[in-house]
Amino acid sequence: MQADQFFALPDSLQRFAVQFDPSAPVWEWLPKIKQALAGLEGNTSEREIPPGVAIEDEVWLDPTVKLPAQATLIGPCWIGPNTEIRPGAFVRGNVIVGAGGVLGNSCEFKNCLLMDNVQVPHFSYVGDSILGNGAHLAAGVVLSNLRLDQKPITIRLPESIAETGLRKFGAAVGDQAEIGCNAVLQPGTLLGKRALIMPTLAFGGYLPEGHLAKGRTSITMIPIRD
Numbered sequence: 001m002q003a004d005q006f007f008a009l010p011d012s013l014q015r016f017a018v019q020f021d022p023s024a025p026v027w028e029w030l031p032k033i034k035q036a037l038a039g040l041e042g043n044t045s046e047r048e049i050p051p052g053v054a055i056e057d058e059v060w061l062d063p064t065v066k067l068p069a070q071a072t073l074i075g076p077c078w079i080g081p082n083t084e085i086r087p088g089a090f091v092r093g094n095v096i097v098g099a100g101g102v103l104g105n106s107c108e109f110k111n112c113l114l115m116d117n118v119q120v121p122h123f124s125y126v127g128d129s130i131l132g133n134g135a136h137l138a139a140g141v142v143l144s145n146l147r148l149d150q151k152p153i154t155i156r157l158p159e160s161i162a163e164t165g166l167r168k169f170g171a172a173v174g175d176q177a178e179i180g181c182n183a184v185l186q187p188g189t190l191l192g193k194r195a196l197i198m199p200t201l202a203f204g205g206y207l208p209e210g211h212l213a214k215g216r217t218s219i220t221m222i223p224i225r226d
Contacts, residue, residue, distance in 0.1 A: 001026055001155075001162065001190060001206075006174040007132030010116040012080045012099040020113075026172040026190065027155075027164040030128055033113055034094045037076035057093070068105075079103075086121070098133075111168075115175075129170035132177065138199065140182040143170035143189075153188040156205035164188060174209065 004022035019036040020029050042058040049055060050069050057075035061067075065079050068087040077095040079085070089103045092110040097103065101114055104121035112126050115133040120126060122139035129143045137143075145168045147153060153169045155162040171185045174193035179185065183197045186204030191197070195207040198214040207213050 001157070003029055003172075005209075006172055006190070006192065007115060007130070008175070010098050010133055012116055013096065013113075016096060025162070025164075026130065027162075027166060027169055027188075029113065029130055029172075030111065030166060030169060033096060033111055034076075036096060037078060037094060040076045040078060042075060059091075080116075112170075127170050128166075128168040129172070131173045132175035132193070134176045135173045136178045137173075138179060138181040138183075141179045142184045144184055144187050145170035147187050155188045155190060158206065 002023050003026040006026055009017055009020055016036040019032040040058045040060060043060050044055050047063065050067055052070035053067055054072045059073045059075040060078045062079060062081040064081045066084045068085055070087050071085055071089045073091045074093045076093065077091050079097045080099045082099055083097055083101045083103065085103045086105040088106040090108040091103065092108060094111040095109050097114045098116040100116055101118040102121050103109060104124065107120050107124045110127040112128065113130045115131065117134045118131045119136040124137050124141045126143050128145040150167065153164050153166050155164060169188050171189040171191065173191045174195060176194045177191045179197040180199030182200045184202045186202065189204050190206045192207060192209030194210050196212040197203050201213060203213050
């Protein structure tokens with residue numbers, strides 16, 4: 001489950017490329033987020049910040065980032081060009097965002113890497129997770145990142161169980177993957193490129209590239225055909 005099976009680091013984030021080995025297991029990227037931001041210097045003193053936007057620690061914003069009337073941005077975080085931050089967004093440290101994304105209203109982001117054109121527009125939690133280019137979380141999606149028993153997170157793969165060694169791991173969501181409204185991804189979920197999760201579903205484990213997960217009492221994985 002190499003990282004490059006799920007996404008490619010875009011040009012907007014190449015300054016961090018040394019930290020993110022495309023051949024590494026995808027979950028090994030999570031601790032690298034904090035390392036990538038080590039020594040970051042904020043630049044928010046260089047622009048006008050709306051009175052309702054609270055900023056703590058080192059926060060770097062591209063000049064084209066659109067700020068709302070109210071939000072909380074806690075560093076270290078780096079937010080790339082043409083990203084829109086909407087009212088009530090809560091960025092809670094160790095967050096990297098590429099170009100053209102949406103950090104939506106009443107959404108929380110913590111220890112996560114969001115690549116280009118990621119859309120998280122409404123009422124979601126994204127913790128200890130990686131979202132690939134063009135990934136979309138519909139309203140109310142939660143990426144659960146902690147097991148109820150708080151044991152290290154494992155991942156159910158088709159032929160084995162992967163030991164991540166991580167106590168907190170939400171999801172790795174591949175390029176162009178989409179998650180329907182009010183779905184919950186269980187800790188340690190992997191979604192391949194262009195994988196789709198139907199609304200209200202609770203899904204865990206691994207959904208291969210180009211597959212759809214649906215069903216309430218059981219999970220059916222259906223290949224998507226063009």
